Amino acid sequence: MAPPLRNDGRDGNGARTRGPSRRALLTGVSALGAAGALGAAGCSRVATAASADGGDLLGRLRAQGVVRLGIAGEIPFGYIDRDGELTGEAPELAKAVFKRLGVDRVQPVPTEFGSLIPGLDSQQFDVVSAGMYINPQRCEQVVFSDPDYQMLDAFVVRKGNPKGLHGYQDVVAKKARFATGTGYAEIQYAVEAGYKESDILIVPDQVAGLNAVEAGRVDVFAGTALTVREVVRKSRRAESTKPFAPLVKGKPHVDGGGFAFRSAETRLRDAFNVELRKMKKSGELFRILRPFGFTAAEMTDMTAKELCRG
Numbered sequence: 001m002a003p004p005l006r007n008d009g010r011d012g013n014g015a016r017t018r019g020p021s022r023r024a025l026l027t028g029v030s031a032l033g034a035a036g037a038l039g040a041a042g043c044s045r046v047a048t049a050a051s052a053d054g055g056d057l058l059g060r061l062r063a064q065g066v067v068r069l070g071i072a073g074e075i076p077f078g079y080i081d082r083d084g085e086l087t088g089e090a091p092e093l094a095k096a097v098f099k100r101l102g103v104d105r106v107q108p109v110p111t112e113f114g115s116l117i118p119g120l121d122s123q124q125f126d127v128v129s130a131g132m133y134i135n136p137q138r139c140e141q142v143v144f145s146d147p148d149y150q151m152l153d154a155f156v157v158r159k160g161n162p163k164g165l166h167g168y169q170d171v172v173a174k175k176a177r178f179a180t181g182t183g184y185a186e187i188q189y190a191v192e193a194g195y196k197e198s199d200i201l202i203v204p205d206q207v208a209g210l211n212a213v214e215a216g217r218v219d220v221f222a223g224t225a226l227t228v229r230e231v232v233r234k235s236r237r238a239e240s241t242k243p244f245a246p247l248v249k250g251k252p253h254v255d256g257g258g259f260a261f262r263s264a265e266t267r268l269r270d271a272f273n274v275e276l277r278k279m280k281k282s283g284e285l286f287r288i289l290r291p292f293g294f295t296a297a298e299m300t301d302m303t304a305k306e307l308c309r310g
């Protein structure tokens with residue numbers, strides 16, 4: 001099993017862990033292959049302790065000196081780069097927040113996006129650190145930090161956007177073949193626009209989505225605007241549409257993404273929020289997110305409470 005990562009930008013063997021390496025941002029390695037190795041055997045020891053902490057997860061994490069982060073191999077949100085380093089906007093922010101909370105090391109647990117909440121529930125990791133959008137359905141299952149960013153959606157389409165797809169309504173009107181990722185909020189946006197859920201091609205991640213578009217198996221793959229921009233970067237056959245706001249209850253909706261904790265862990269979530277707010281105010285949060293492609297316009301004052309209401 002890989003050594004736990006430290007907060008000082010080095011892993012247990014001293015390899016660099018901080019910040020996106022340029023190579024990682026350009027290439028991006030799907031972390032899914034590592035899921036079994038990191039998710040099962042090595043983590044069960046920690047998971048056993050989880051049931052015996054008397055509700056003081058932060059105390060246990062401080063004593064252990066390590067927090068396990070669920071990630072979904074999605075650039076720029078949370079991923080393992082080509083050098084085997086954990087990075088992404090959410091893990092880098094989590095490293096900084098947990099350091100302030102007295103937990104010095106983070107350990108990645110890669111899985112598919114659709115397995116993040118089940119993995120959190122079943123103690124595979126302590127926090128979902130994958131830039132997950134905060135919405136009413138998810139708020140019934142987990143508790144969220146306040147969002148650290150806001151975001152629009154975009155589509156991966158073939159070069160030249162031959163079907164003229166600029167939003168979910170176009171996908172329905174033009175009878176386009178639609179794909180998105182497992183567990184993605186974009187499934188609901190397509191369904192709300194009138195797309196039949198059973199007709200959606202669900203793929204493991206954005207790289208599989210790009211492949212499906214390039215191979216002509218679908219006309220469009222939907223994801224966050226930043227995910228789409230990153231994944232098409234090196235493609236000669238596909239491009240990103242302009243970012244757009246999906247319609248929720250008939251109105252343009254801006255998403256906010258944050259960190260998810262098990263429902264009982266409100267104390268940890270609250271402590272996390274206190275540090276997050278200080279970092280927003282000081283500008284440190286934006287300094288951490290900017291290298292991953294986030295702009296000042298994507299910083300947000302929205303709260304999890306508002307987003308959970310829908």
Ligand SMILES: CC1=N[C@H](C(=O)O)[C@@H](O)CN1
Pocket residue numbers: 074077113130131132133134181183184185186222223224257
């Ligand atoms: C960062 C991210 N957010 C969306 C979601 O939360 O469903 C999906 O697009 C998957 N990736």
